[in-house]
Structure formats: C-alpha cells, structure tokens
Amino acid sequence: MKTSRTLMTVFVGGALLAIPGRAEAADLAGFTLSADAAPVAVQIFEPTIPIPAEPQLELNLSYSRAKLSSGPTGRAVSSLMWPGDAVGYGLPELLQNPDATYPVKVDAAHPGGPADAKQEVAPGAAMTSHADGGSVEAAAHGAKHSSPALPLPGLPISPVLVALEGFSSHSKTAVGGDKATAVSYATAGSISLLGGLVKVDGLRAETEAVSDGARGTATGTVVWKSLTLVGQKVALNQDGVAGPTGVTKLPALPAELTTRLKDLGLSVDLPAVQRKVNGTAATVTGRGLTVTLDTGALLKRLGLASLLDPVLALLPADLRTQLVPWLNLSPRLVFVLGTATGQATASPAVAAEAPPPAAGPAGGGSQAGGGDAGAGVGGTGGEVPPESAPGEATTPVASNEWPVFPGVPWYAFVIGLAVAAAVSYGLRRYVALMFGGGGCDLGVPNGVPNLRER
Amino acid sequence: MKPILELVGVTAGYGRIEVLHGVDLALPRGAVMALLGPNGAGKSTLLKVASGQIRATAGHVHVGGAHVNGASPDALARAGLCTIPEGRSVFPNLTVRDNLRLSTYAGARAADVYGTAFDRFPRLAERANQLAGSLSGGEQQMLAMARALATNPAVLLVDELSMGLAPLVVRELYEVVAGLAADGVSVLVVEQFADAALAVADRAAVLVHGRVVATGGPDEIADELANLYLGSVT
Numbered sequence: 001m002k003t004s005r006t007l008m009t010v011f012v013g014g015a016l017l018a019i020p021g022r023a024e025a026a027d028l029a030g031f032t033l034s035a036d037a038a039p040v041a042v043q044i045f046e047p048t049i050p051i052p053a054e055p056q057l058e059l060n061l062s063y064s065r066a067k068l069s070s071g072p073t074g075r076a077v078s079s080l081m082w083p084g085d086a087v088g089y090g091l092p093e094l095l096q097n098p099d100a101t102y103p104v105k106v107d108a109a110h111p112g113g114p115a116d117a118k119q120e121v122a123p124g125a126a127m128t129s130h131a132d133g134g135s136v137e138a139a140a141h142g143a144k145h146s147s148p149a150l151p152l153p154g155l156p157i158s159p160v161l162v163a164l165e166g167f168s169s170h171s172k173t174a175v176g177g178d179k180a181t182a183v184s185y186a187t188a189g190s191i192s193l194l195g196g197l198v199k200v201d202g203l204r205a206e207t208e209a210v211s212d213g214a215r216g217t218a219t220g221t222v223v224w225k226s227l228t229l230v231g232q233k234v235a236l237n238q239d240g241v242a243g244p245t246g247v248t249k250l251p252a253l254p255a256e257l258t259t260r261l262k263d264l265g266l267s268v269d270l271p272a273v274q275r276k277v278n279g280t281a282a283t284v285t286g287r288g289l290t291v292t293l294d295t296g297a298l299l300k301r302l303g304l305a306s307l308l309d310p311v312l313a314l315l316p317a318d319l320r321t322q323l324v325p326w327l328n329l330s331p332r333l334v335f336v337l338g339t340a341t342g343q344a345t346a347s348p349a350v351a352a353e354a355p356p357p358a359a360g361p362a363g364g365g366s367q368a369g370g371g372d373a374g375a376g377v378g379g380t381g382g383e384v385p386p387e388s389a390p391g392e393a394t395t396p397v398a399s400n401e402w403p404v405f406p407g408v409p410w411y412a413f414v415i416g417l418a419v420a421a422a423v424s425y426g427l428r429r430y431v432a433l434m435f436g437g438g439g440c441d442l443g444v445p446n447g448v449p450n451l452r453e454r
Numbered sequence: 455m456k457p458i459l460e461l462v463g464v465t466a467g468y469g470r471i472e473v474l475h476g477v478d479l480a481l482p483r484g485a486v487m488a489l490l491g492p493n494g495a496g497k498s499t500l501l502k503v504a505s506g507q508i509r510a511t512a513g514h515v516h517v518g519g520a521h522v523n524g525a526s527p528d529a530l531a532r533a534g535l536c537t538i539p540e541g542r543s544v545f546p547n548l549t550v551r552d553n554l555r556l557s558t559y560a561g562a563r564a565a566d567v568y569g570t571a572f573d574r575f576p577r578l579a580e581r582a583n584q585l586a587g588s589l590s591g592g593e594q595q596m597l598a599m600a601r602a603l604a605t606n607p608a609v610l611l612v613d614e615l616s617m618g619l620a621p622l623v624v625r626e627l628y629e630v631v632a633g634l635a636a637d638g639v640s641v642l643v644v645e646q647f648a649d650a651a652l653a654v655a656d657r658a659a660v661l662v663h664g665r666v667v668a669t670g671g672p673d674e675i676a677d678e679l680a681n682l683y684l685g686s687v688t
Contacts, residue, residue, distance in 0.1 A: 442462065442516075446521050446522075448517065
C-alpha cells in the first residue's frame with residue numbers, strides 16, 4: 001500500500017514537473033484591432049447621390065464588425081441589413097431629425113456601454129454584440145432572405161437581385177497578455193444572385209490577423225462548396241478548383257465571354273485573399289466572387305438615350321431640367337459574395353525609465369564643486385545622498401516619507417491630537433470625578449464588573 | 455448586600471413607543487426571581503434592557519454594583535450575564551453535541567461543556583448525536599439551558615422557560631433552575647404562567663403595562679396574582 005502511494009506520488013509529481021510552464025509573454029502597450037464580415041455586400045457608386053460617403057449607398061446583409069483599441073475602447077455593431085455607417089449612424093443628419101435612428105442594428109461599446117446587446121428579429125434571425133476591455137464581438141445570423149423585391153427600371157434581370165439562405169457573419173477582436181487578434185468569417189448556405197445567373201452554395205470567407213507586438217501574421221481563405229455560373233457548376237476556392245485529384249488552378253474565363261460581358265458593363269472578379277504584413281501590422285482581406293455592373297455602360301449599350309430624347313423634348317423645359325439629372329444616373333453596382341477583413345497591429349510594452357534628475361539649484365554647489373558633494377547648502381531637493389555619484393541628485397517624492405510640519409504649528413497639531421485622545425479616553429472614567437455621580441446620579445461607578453468574582 | 459441586578463426608574467421602548475415606564479426591580483445575589491405579568495406587559499423588554507440589547511432611555515441599570523447603562527450586550531455577556539431567549543434559539547440542523555460545541559467559542563473546553571450539560575441533563579447525553587430540530591420542546595429548552603451554563607454565568611436571564619412545554623417538563627426545568635441558584639447563580643425568570651416559577655422563586659415581581667405593580671415573596675404574590683393581573687376589585 002505504502003509502495004503504491006509512493007509510486008503514485010512520484011508519478012503525479014513527475015507529470016506535474018513534466019508539464020511545461022506557460023511562457024511568460026510581454027504585455028502589449030498599444031494595439032488597434034478591427035474585424036468585419038458579411039456574406040453579401042452590395043455597393044452602389046453614384047456621385048450624384050448626395051451622401052458624403054464612398055460608396056454612396058451600400059447594403060451588407062448579415063453584417064458584423066468589431067473594433068478594439070488600446071485604452072481600451074471598443075465598439076461592436078451587428079446588423080442583418082447594414083446600410084453602411086453613413087446611413088446607419090448618420091440618419092439623424094440625413095433626415096434632419098435628431099430622433100431618427102436606424103433600427104436594424106445592435107451596438108455595444110466599451111467603456112460607455114452597453115456591454116451586451118441582442119435583437120432577435122425573427123426566430124433564427126438575430127443580432128448580438130458584446131464589448132468589454134478584453135474582447136469585442138459581433139455576430140449576425142439570418143436564416144433566409146431575398147432582397148430587393150422591387151424591379152430595377154431598365155434592367156433586363158429578375159426583380160430578385162439577391163436571395164440567400166442560412167447566412168451569418170461573426171467578427172471578434174481580442175487582446176490577451178501577449179497578442180492581439182482580429183478574427184472574422186462570413187458564411188452562407190446558398191446564395192442566388194441576379195435572378196439565378198450566379199449561384200453559390202456553401203460560401204465561407206474567413207480571415208485572421210494577429211500581432212504580438214513583435215510581428216504580425218495574416219491568414220485567410222475563401223471557399224465555395226460549389227459555384228454555378230450561367231448554368232455551369234464548379235467547386236473552387238481562392239486558389240483554384242478543388243477536385244478529387246487535388247487543387248488545380250482556376251481556369252480563366254474565356255476572353256470572348258469577358259469582352260462581351262464588359263461591353264454590357266458586367267465584370268466578374270474571382271475570389272482572392274489579400275494579405276499584407278508590415279512589421280507588427282497585419283491586414284488580411286478575403287473577398288469572394290465580385291460582380292460589378294456598370295449601368296452607365298449598359299444603358300449606353302442599350303441605346304436608351306435615342307428613345308428617351310424625343311420624349312423629353314415634348315416636356316416643358318422646367319420639368320425636363322429636373323428630370324434629366326435623374327435619367328442620367330448611371331450607378332455602378334458591386335456585388336461581393338463573402339467578404340471578411342481583419343486588421344491587427346500592436347506594440348510591446350516599454351519599461352518606464354526613471355525621470356531625468358532634477359537640476360539642483362544654482363547655489364547648491366554640489367555639482368559645480370566637483371568632489372565636494374554634499375558640502376553645498378542647497379535648497380529642497382538639491383541635496384545629494386552620500387552614496388550617489390556627483391550629479392545624480394534625487395527628486396523628492398511627496399508621498400515617499402513622513403510629512404514634515406516643522407515649527408510651532410506641527411507641535412501644536414501633535415499635542416492637540418494627544419490631548420483629544422486622552423480626553424476622549426478618560427472622559428467616561430473621570431466623569432464621576434468631574435460631575436460627582438460617575439454618570440449615575442445615585443453615585444454608582446461606571447463600568448462592567450466581572451460578575452463571576454463572587 | 456447590593457443586588458446583583460438592579461433597575462431604578464428605567465424607561466425604555468422601541469423608537470417612539472415606550473414600553474417600560476419607570477421600572478424599579480432588584481435581583482438579590484444567588485436568588486431566583488420570577489418576573490410575572492400578562493402578555494405584552496414588557497417582561498421581555500425588561501430582559502433586553504438588563505442584558506444591554508436595548509438601551510434605557512431613562513433611569514439606571516446596575517449590574518454587580520456598577521452603572522452599566524450603555525454597556526454592550528457582549529460586554530455584559532463576557533462579564534457573566536447570560537440570556538436564554540424566548541424560543542430557545544437552538545440550531546435545528548446541528549446535532550446536540552454540535553450545538554454545545556458552539557459554546558466553546560467562548561473559551562470553555564469542549565469536554566467541560568459536554569460534562570456540565572450531560573450531568574445536568576442526562577437526557578441530552580442520550581440524544582447527543584441527534585439533530586436539535588428533532589428534539590422535543592423540553593429537550594430543546596434543556597439544550598438552550600445547557601448551552602447557557604457552558605458560559606459559567608453569574609446572572610441568568612431566562613425568558614418564558616415554560617412556553618409550549620408539558621407541566622412535567624416545566625417542573626423538571628425549574629428544578630434545574632433551583633439547583634443553579636443553590637450553586638450561587640442569580641436567576642431572573644420571566645414567566646406568564648406563575649405556578650411553576652413561584653414554586654422555586656425566592657422573590658417575585660409583577661409587571662403590568664410597563665410598571666412593576668407588586669414585589670414580594672412568592673406566596674405573597676401568588677395570593678394577589680389574580681387581582682394584580684386583572685386589576686383589584688373594590
């Protein structure tokens with residue numbers, strides 16, 4: 001029995017000793033982290049639209065963003081339909097109504113609060129945000145969506161531009177003792193774009209940017225389970241086609257097809273992950289398939305101007321003047337299927353150096369005198385301790401030693417305290433002497449006697 | 455000889471409600487005094503004043519020949535004034551032995567506490583490992599008394615010793631009280647039911663509406679009790 005106990009002790013002790021200790025990591029002095037993601041982003045570039053932002057309009061479905069920087073200060077926002085900061089936060093200015101707020105969003109902030117917020121629009125469709133001093137997190141999950149349902153005038157495509165199901169995004173920034181991390185991902189089970197012209201199943205874009213104060217690292221992937229493009233189906237990721245025999249480089253679109261699409265104002269950019277590491281800063285952007293539709297080129301190709309000009313000529317001049325700018329709108333629409341970004345930069349903690357020594361008074365003589373340190377009659381703070389080298393005067397700290405109240409006020413203060421303590425202590429004891437009754441006008445002394453002494 | 459507990463013109467109450475209106479009472483050393491009175495007369499309030507739990511708003515509280523107005527309950531308890539409150543206040547989820555062991559925090563040795571308790575109350579020895587909550591009312595009262603005796607009191611204040619107990623058990627408990635007095639402990643017993651208390655008391659007082667209306671020997675008080683409780687019929 002004793003032997004088995006000894007063996008067990010040796011085993012457990014050895015195991016504990018064998019476990020390597022956690023490496024001591026240097027704390028971070030400063031950091032800036034940012035992560036955002038959305039499975040679908042639609043951006044509209046039209047300078048005529050009076051919104052001071054670029055793009056002028058945007059709509060991110062199932063959007064999440066988390067920012068954290070030293071202080072620490074952090075902000076998280078999640079939205080199932082995020083119109084961009086210009087509208088999402090600038091609605092009061094845009095509408096000239098201070099009470100206007102964009103309703104489909106959930107904010108969390110640190111240190112101002114709220115630390116946690118959640119809004120569930122429908123079962124399975126929820127937005128959550130969290131922010132504290134160590135981590136900021138945002139997530140938006142939606143089960144099914146199709147948008148917009150309104151037909152766009154002049155475009156020969158289905159009214160349903162985007163339809164998706166089972167989509168979500170998640171962004172998180174966190175800082176520990178030794179590193180700062182920004183992680184984000186966007187995923188969607190099924191996405192149908194432009195009325196089914198482009199269909200993607202199993203989208204997932206994810207990024208991670210890390211900085212430990214010494215160097216930054218960035219990783220990211222964009223993966224499709226399958227992609228159906230104009231009826232043709234392939235499975236791919238950002239590096240190419242993934243098949244049973246391995247990953248092969250993604251075939252380029254036929255040049256003739258590309259040219260024809262470009263003539264119609266339509267261009268398709270293949271998925272890509274861009275990583276950038278510069279010292280301690282790391283940035284990674286994963287963008288899925290990007291489809292750009294330049295309606296200016298499309299309208300020009302369709303030759304609508306030749307049809308509209310005769311009609312416009314029939315209108316009154318004032319009305320025509322008001323209508324023409326609107327008819328000349330030619331926005332550029334950009335659809336991004338799966339976008340996730342992460343940025344991280346941090347700087348290591350720096351050991352605080354002692355403040356430079358205070359210069360001694362001119363008349364101190366302790367420094368100018370060379371080897372006669374301490375011989376001077378310097379004022380406060382000018383004296384040099386005996387063990388100090390010449391020129392290394394110490395700076396007195398107010399809380400470093402007992403306060404000094406020299407002179408009569410100091411002694412009056414101390415004596416007053418002593419008298420007050422003595423009076424308070426003896427008041428009850430000597431009250432009988434002073435008032436003749438000992439607190440009891442029957443002449444009974446005060447105090448609690450030991451009743452057991454009988 | 456000065457009484458070990460003396461109240462002179464004591465006035466006390468709860469906030470703006472005055473319960474005791476100039477009470478005079480003296481407990482001789484080594485005596486058992488029964489403080490009788492109807493419900494609501496102020497008997498328990500008087501015990502609280504005597505034990506320092508309530509401060510007298512006027513008058514004098516003298517203990518052991520000293521003026522103790524304003525003395526804290528713990529100071530009086532350390533001096534040897536012990537209170538057994540109404541309702542016994544034992545710990546129902548602890549065993550008898552553990553309840554007694556709590557008394558050792560006052561400094562007594564556990565063996566001494568057990569010895570004293572089990573000598574006085576042999577029934578507690580039989581139930582030493584039983585939960586206090588499962589004891590009968592009389593046994594719980596015995597436990598409360600045993601716990602008080604562990605402090606080696608010089609003055610014992612007992613509130614409603616007989617409440618809820620069978621007459622046989624009450625008689626047994628009062629025999630213990632008489633034994634304590636024989637050992638030199640001064641006992642002030644607050645009671646609504648006079649017979650059992652008067653049987654062992656050396657002195658008795660009747661408190662009605664916050665005033666002591668009679669003081670005297672037990673026989674003397676027993677004869678006048680009905681009139682004192684209900685008011686004299688003239």
